[in-house]
Amino acid sequence: MALVISLNLMLIIIGLVAITRFSAENVSQQNIIRAAETHLQQALTSAYLVIQYHDATADRDVSFELNQARTELNKLFIESDSLDSLLAAIESRILVVQKLYDRVLSLGNVTTEGVAVSHLEDKMISELNILMEDSLTLAQSVTLQRQEALTQQLTLLLVAIFLLALVPIVFNLLLAQRFANRLKALVRSTQKISQGKLDIRVDSEADDEFGLIGQSINHMLNSLKTLTYSKAELEDIVRQRTEELNHQAMHDSLTGVLNRRALTTRLDEEVQRSRRHNHPLTLLFLDLDHFKQVNDHYGHAVGDQILQETCQALTECIRESDVLARYGGEEFAIILTDTTLEAGHELAERLQECFSTRFSRHAILEKPLTMSVGLTSLFPTDTLTQLFTRADTALYDAKNSGRNRIVIAQD
Known part of the structure; x- marks a missing residue:
């Protein structure tokens, strides 16, 4: 029996030490333990009286004092408000039971009444077993609670680690x-x-690399727009x-009509x-009579x-499809x-007639101004040189025959 009690006590102590060892007794717990020890001491004293004097009243007092000691020890668990203090209470209770057990074992050395000692030892051991079973149950409960608490803490720790790892990922x-x-x-x-759309703008408000890139692109766009406009x-x-320049190259700077170069190009196209269409074509050469006298008498400005007035008069009299050009000096071609x-x-x-009407009564000229004309038509075998030469020859004949005349070139 004593061996069983000892083994139970050792298992309880080993289980508690395996969990953890706390020394968090407060003043209230110490008072409870002292009160329990007082009752146990009284129980032992009554037990001693039973052994020495066979006192029945003292025998009842043993049970009473043991119950009182158990009640006091149970207060330890009522006063415990946390897991740590509960473990400390269980440890204190075991120490008290250990002391009681040691005192019970010492009773055998006091008495010579084997029966009385056996009866008293059985009673004491029965009460001690109740205390030990309660303590073991509480120790197991505390162990489970401790494990659950550790599991919850570990779970919370894992959740916290997961969240801490998840936050940077998200x-x-x-x-x-x-x-x-x-x-x-x-x-x-x-x-x-x-695609050439230079009016867009890239977001450049962010204070990062994208903002710098946007500013650079916008600056480039402004430069490109400036270059594009330029x-x-x-x-x-x-x-x-x-x-x-083309107009100047093809037109006479004084009169604004085609010049000799443009006349040659245009005549070649019309020929x-x-x-190609087998259409007729006629070329006129015109020359102002005695124009040198106008320049000598009135000056080149009047000339x-x-x-200029000659070109205006000729333009008003020809068709839109006809081509007027200044061939050189006071000579024109149509x-x-x-x-x-x-x-x-x-x-x-x-x-x-148009020319005569325009210059018969001129505001500047004192004498009427006349015009000689030579003309010819295009022949199938004509070159441009031949066409020009015939028209020029006809004009020369008109001037030599008295001027103010129209001469048709001979075949």
Whole structure:
């Protein structure tokens, strides 16, 4: 029996030590333990009386004092408000029981009444077993609670670790998504720029690398727009200047009509068109009579004015399809498209009438100004030189035959 009690006590102590050892007794627990020890001491004293004197009253007192000691020890668990203090209470209770057990074992050395000692020992051991079973049950309960608490703490720790690991992952995912969205927007902007859309603007408000890239792209766009506008303006200037140069190269600077070079080019085109469509073509050469006297008498300024007025008068009398050009000096040429030699002669007469009307009573000139005309038509085998030569020869004949005349070139 004593061996069983000893083993039980050792198991309880080993179990408690395996869990942990706490020394957190407070003043209240110490008072409870002292009260329990007092009752146990009284129980032992009563037991001693039973053994020595066979006192029945003392025998009852043993049970009473043991119950009181158990009641006092149970207060330890009522006073315990935490797991740590509960473990300390169980440890204190075991120590008290251990003391009681040692005193019971010492009783055998006091008495010679084997029966009485056996009866008293059985009673004491029975009470001690109750105390030990309660303590063991509480120790197991505390162990389970401790394990559950540790499990909960471990679970909370794992959850905390998981959350701590999850937060940067989620943050990185959100950051990566934001990075991808901004990169896609940047790619779309650059694609539009590559298509020549320079009016777009890239987001440059963010204080990061994307903001710096946006600022650089916007600066580049401003530069490109400036260069584009400059290029457009330059192209417009070049185009206008080219047109001016082309106009100057093909037109007479004084009168504004085609010059000799443009006349040759245009006559070549009209000759080809006439032969292609088998249409007639007539060429007129005109020369102002005695124009040198006008320059000598009135000066070249008046002479230039007369040449300008001559072009105005001729333009008013010809058709829109006809081509007027200044051949040189006071000599002019007119290409009459889709016109026979006879029709060309009639037009030459109208031109002389228009010219005579314009200059018969001129505000500056004291004498009427007349004009000589020579004309010819295009022959199938003509070259431009031959056509020019025939018209020029006819004009020369008109001037030599008295001027103010119209002469048709001979075949």
